[in-house]
Amino acid sequence: xxxxSPDVTVIVPVVERPTSLTALYREFAAPLRQSGRSFExxxxxxxxxxxxxxxLGELAAQGEPIRLIEAMQGVSETALLKLxxxxxxxxxxxxxxxxFQTEASAIPALLARVEAGADLAVAWRWPxxxxxxxxxxxRVLHLFVGGITGGRLxxxxxxxxxxxxxxxxxxxxxxxxxRFLPLLAMREGFAVEEVQSPVHPGAMRSRVYGPGxxxxxxxxxxxxxxxxxxxxxxxxxxxxxGSVLSGIGAIMLAVLFFQRxxxxxxxxxxxxxxxVLLMVLGIQSVALGLIGEMIVHLTASQRxxxxxxxxxxxxxxxxxx
Amino acid sequence: xxxxxGVTRPxxxxxxxxxxxxxxxxxxxxxxxEALGDxxxxxxxxxxxxxxxxxxxxxxxxxxxxxxVRPVELAxxxxxxxxxxxxxxxxxxxxxxxxxxxxxxxxxxxxxxVATLESGYDLVAGYRERRQDKLVTRxxxxxxxxxxxxxVTGVRIRDNGCSxxxxxxxxxxxxxxxxDMHRFLPAFAAATAGARIxxxxxxxxxxxxxxxxxxxxxxFKLLADLLTLTMIxxxxxxxxxxxxxxxxxxxxxxxxxxxxxAVAMQRFEQASATGYVLPAATLLWLLLACYLLMLGLIGEVALRRAxxxxxxxxxxxxxxx
Numbered sequence: 001x002x003x004x005s006p007d008v009t010v011i012v013p014v015v016e017r018p019t020s021l022t023a024l025y026r027e028f029a030a031p032l033r034q035s036g037r038s039f040e041x042x043x044x045x046x047x048x049x050x051x052x053x054x055x056l057g058e059l060a061a062q063g064e065p066i067r068l069i070e071a072m073q074g075v076s077e078t079a080l081l082k083l084x085x086x087x088x089x090x091x092x093x094x095x096x097x098x099x100f101q102t103e104a105s106a107i108p109a110l111l112a113r114v115e116a117g118a119d120l121a122v123a124w125r126w127p128x129x130x131x132x133x134x135x136x137x138x139r140v141l142h143l144f145v146g147g148i149t150g151g152r153l154x155x156x157x158x159x160x161x162x163x164x165x166x167x168x169x170x171x172x173x174x175x176x177x178x179r180f181l182p183l184l185a186m187r188e189g190f191a192v193e194e195v196q197s198p199v200h201p202g203a204m205r206s207r208v209y210g211p212g213x214x215x216x217x218x219x220x221x222x223x224x225x226x227x228x229x230x231x232x233x234x235x236x237x238x239x240x241x242g243s244v245l246s247g248i249g250a251i252m253l254a255v256l257f258f259q260r261x262x263x264x265x266x267x268x269x270x271x272x273x274x275x276v277l278l279m280v281l282g283i284q285s286v287a288l289g290l291i292g293e294m295i296v297h298l299t300a301s302q303r304x305x306x307x308x309x310x311x312x313x314x315x316x317x318x319x320x321x
Numbered sequence: 322x323x324x325x326x327g328v329t330r331p332x333x334x335x336x337x338x339x340x341x342x343x344x345x346x347x348x349x350x351x352x353x354x355e356a357l358g359d360x361x362x363x364x365x366x367x368x369x370x371x372x373x374x375x376x377x378x379x380x381x382x383x384x385x386x387x388x389x390v391r392p393v394e395l396a397x398x399x400x401x402x403x404x405x406x407x408x409x410x411x412x413x414x415x416x417x418x419x420x421x422x423x424x425x426x427x428x429x430x431x432x433x434x435v436a437t438l439e440s441g442y443d444l445v446a447g448y449r450e451r452r453q454d455k456l457v458t459r460x461x462x463x464x465x466x467x468x469x470x471x472x473v474t475g476v477r478i479r480d481n482g483c484s485x486x487x488x489x490x491x492x493x494x495x496x497x498x499x500x501d502m503h504r505f506l507p508a509f510a511a512a513t514a515g516a517r518i519x520x521x522x523x524x525x526x527x528x529x530x531x532x533x534x535x536x537x538x539x540x541f542k543l544l545a546d547l548l549t550l551t552m553i554x555x556x557x558x559x560x561x562x563x564x565x566x567x568x569x570x571x572x573x574x575x576x577x578x579x580x581x582x583a584v585a586m587q588r589f590e591q592a593s594a595t596g597y598v599l600p601a602a603t604l605l606w607l608l609l610a611c612y613l614l615m616l617g618l619i620g621e622v623a624l625r626r627a628x629x630x631x632x633x634x635x636x637x638x639x640x641x642x
Contacts, residue, residue, distance in 0.1 A: 186397075188397075189371070189395065189396020232499050233500045233501075233546075236541075239541075239545045239548070240541070240545075266598075267581075267582070267585035267598060269598060270598055272598050272599070272602060273602050276578075276602040276605050280571075280606065280609045283567070283571070283609060283613075284609065284612055287564065287567065287612075287613055288616065289545075290548070290549070290552055290563075291560075291616055291619060291620055293552070293556075294556040294624070295623050295627075296499065296500075297499075297549070297556055298556065298627035298628075299627060300497035300498075300499050301497045302630065302631060304406075304407075305399070305403055305406070305499055306395055306396070306399045306403045306404075306407050307395070307396040308393060308396060309394035309396045
């Protein structure tokens with residue numbers, strides 16, 4: 001541990017789709033070594049994947065710059081990323097999925113962007129060779145987040161990224177949102193760029209997943225959109241749903257009321273039940289929104305909701321010299 | 322408290338959120354300087370809200386030429402509310418004045434605002450006597466919004482949209498702006514800080530450069546924010562009481578439906594399935610009552626946790642001479 005800190009720390013969270021990690025390491029370490037940057041690899045995984053990480057331990061014993069971190073099963077990928085970032089010694093981090101996404105040549109290109117001033121550079125897998133379903137899913141995601149990216153990012157979910165360490169420390173990351181790190185960093189005002197990178201031949205076979213995977217991703221995206229748009233104003237979301245539902249319910253009640261005036265009996269009309277149900281649902285939604293607003297209001301003083309570009313500690317004018 | 326840099330702390334901080342106002346920044350600095358004189362008793366904070374033009378550079382240039390000008394640069398465009406909050410957080414004066422960066426407000430009104438504030442108020446709002454804006458897109462929506470705000474909050478401010486306002490530091494320490502709360506800042510200050518509020522007429526000029534950053538304000542968002550604002554007083558003390566009112570109303574409706582169904586059943590002696598509409602609607606109302614009570618309890622939990630994490634400042638109170 002006594003050697004000077006490396007230029008780059010490559011973080012590999014081993015959570016899914018395991019491949020041969022030694023092959024991954026060899027392939028991605030080569031261009032880094034060629035570029036003359038000193039580096040270390042940090043593999044974070046669960047005890048479950050020891051059969052994959054043990055060969056890395058042997059490589060480390062031979063003197064390769066590899067460190068292994070193990071966390072309990074059930075710790076999220078986001079937490080693994082934060083764990084690895086906390087123990088990383090390089091000023092610049094690279095995140096790499098534990099499987100082949102892009103060619104290894106992407107790494108020096110991404111690092112060059114960060115060294116040139118970007119806070120985060122993400123690979124854009126292009127040209128894309130993927131199944132129609134996956135491409136469609138990607139298009140829909142970017143349609144939704146276009147408001148934040150301004151259409152400038154094309155592959156926010158790509159796991160191959162280079163970033164300054166501060167980004168991981170300052171972007172509020174939790175749950176499953178590490179997947180969308182470039183997007184969240186952009187929202188915090190960091191300079192995010194993308195670099196076109198060819199897809200790795202190992203990732204070329206077009207993959208279609210089970211419906212469960214797509215459902216989980218859909219839930220992730222809905223959660224993300226809510227997080228991005230409404231966390232500071234939950235009543236705008238729940239209030240809109242609530243007023244639409246209650247409004248429909250109220251119109252139905254009004255119709256029934258006029259029919260009653262016309263002499264019709266209401267006691268056996270199922271429409272009455274639906275009208276009441278809609279009103280009740282609407283009121284519930286608004287009440288939930290109010291609880292949300294209450295939490296936002298009560299915590300408003302605890303965290304500043306903006307980030308400054310020039311830190312206020314720096315004097316506005318140079319000290320008299 | 323002496324400033325750590327050894328510079329004497331100014332008495333007055335003028336805060337101007339700037340978004341794409343490159344032509345206006347130098348004129349604004351000159352106008353403020355002319356209005357406030359050569360003394361050291363004031364500072365001007367130019368809060369750049371992620372401008373895409375040269376506003377930030379103009380602000381930096383102004384700061385280099387005059388040490389009383391301090392640029393604050395936000396990492397991205399956060400909107401006017403957070404830009405103002407950033408300025409409030411950076412302000413060092415005991416008296417803080419906010420105004421627009423588009424030169425439609427006249428800095429020569431600042432001394433009068435400050436004098437009024439010091440005669441015994443915590444917030445002095447300016448109102449534009451002869452407003453120089455387009456009738457249909459600006460004045461009429463503004464008139465409607467002001468009427469709604471007055472009706473809902475009861476805070477008698479005739480021009481909530483005028484940014485030229487003066488605040489005591491004590492009031493700012495008790496309010497933390499978020500969402501679009503700057504639109505009814507006096508009512509927010511009254512609800513959260515217990516601020517003493519008054520208003521005085523100020524001058525208003527037509528726009529010289531740049532584009533207006535507001536459009537027709539959307540009434541739904543305003544209403545949602547106003548609903549939150551009126552609930553804040555309850556949130557801060559007894560959320561359960563607030564939700565109990567809703568629960569009691571739902572319970573009363575349930576009882577009314579119960580009575581109705583009893584009468585209907587008596588009259589028709591129904592045994593068929595359609596006869597269950599009214600009892601079922603009764604149950605829905607009773608369900609809503611229980612649900613609202615439980616939400617109120619959750620509110621109490623949130624309130625308690627927030628107060629444990631950070632005790633609240635007492636509202637402003639002054640002993641009369």
